[in-house]
Amino acid sequence: MLPRRLASSWLPVLLAGLALPVHALDFHSLGAAAVMYDSPSSKGKPLYIINAGTPVEAVVNVEGWAKVRDMQGTLAWVEKKSLTDKRTVQVRVERAQVRLEAAETAALAFEAERDVVLDLLESPVAGWVKVRHRDGQSGFVKVPQVWGL
Secondary structure, three states: OOOHHHHHHHHHHHHHHHOOOOOOOOEEEEOOOEEEEOOOOOOOOEEEEEOOOOEEEEEEEEOOEEEEEOOOOOEEEEEHHHEEOOOEEEEOOOEEEEEOOOOOOOOEEEEEEOOOEEEEOOOOEOOEEEEEOOOOOEEEEEHHHEEOO
């Protein structure tokens, strides 16, 4: 058994070695257009309206409300019932190149402009993610070109 003073000085070191990530990213998308508030209440100040399908990261959950972050980093509150588990991503570059295969040399399927929302079809693999445009076109885009993963 270690003396109390020695044990207390080693405790932070031991706990640091066992530390797990404090926060995993929790992405959702909006099922319909929703009002964003400054507090977790419909009596709060409405800040703006967010479009259906927009991906958001839930950072806090409180009794029917979620504090979310959008692609620009803005934090606001939204009713949880507005969120869906359907995953989408949002283009974060001027023009994202969506390719037929997950390779830089693959043929171009289409390009998507900044802020366009794409359905997420598959989890990222080797720096690429499979997406679909609302018009039905699908392909692979490089992970750094989209937000919401």
